Amino acid sequence: QVQLVxxxxxxVQAGGSLRLSCAPSGRPITLYDMGWFRQAPGKExxxxxxxxxxxxxxxxxxxAKGRFTISRDVAKNTAFLQMSSLTPEDTAVYYCVASxxxxxxxxxSAWTFWGQGTQVTVSx
Numbered sequence: 534q535v536q537l538v539x540x541x542x543x544x545v546q547a548g549g550s551l552r553l554s555c556a557p558s559g560r561p562i563t564l565y566d567m568g569w570f571r572q573a574p575g576k577e578x579x580x581x582x583x584x585x586x587x588x589x590x591x592x593x594x595x596x597a598k599g600r601f602t603i604s605r606d607v608a609k610n611t612a613f614l615q616m617s618s619l620t621p622e623d624t625a626v627y628y629c630v631a632s633x634x635x636x637x638x639x640x641x642s643a644w645t646f647w648g649q650g651t652q653v654t655v656s657x
Contacts, residue, residue, distance in 0.1 A: 536646075537646055539554065555612045557610070566632055567631045569629055571625035572628070581627070616653070625652075627652075
């Protein structure tokens with residue numbers, strides 16, 4: 534079992550930036566594909582971004598392209614989601630996810646491990 538330790542959420546004004554972090558506790562990040570989903574109040578959980586092919590490739594939701602950047606620091610064993618130009622529509626609980634092998638990263642059922650979630654609130 535892998536525990537995903539998340540941090541970095543908070544309150545930011547529209548146009549601002551936040552960086553989310555996620556670390557697989559006790560396991561090397563290089564063993565996993567990793568990514569983020571988010572869920573806004575009253576809405577379904579949706580894909581945001583992911584590494585695929587053990588970090589060789591990346592995928593982004595249309596809403597994230599050009600504003601969000603996923604990265605990882607192998608030495609720190611941590612994945613990051615840098616979010617900029619935030620809008621109130623980005624307000625949600627953001628969940629870090631990990632799995633050994635991902636074919637389609639955009640579907641929730643593809644992911645084995647989920648973090649506890651971190652709240653991101655963007656004020657107008």
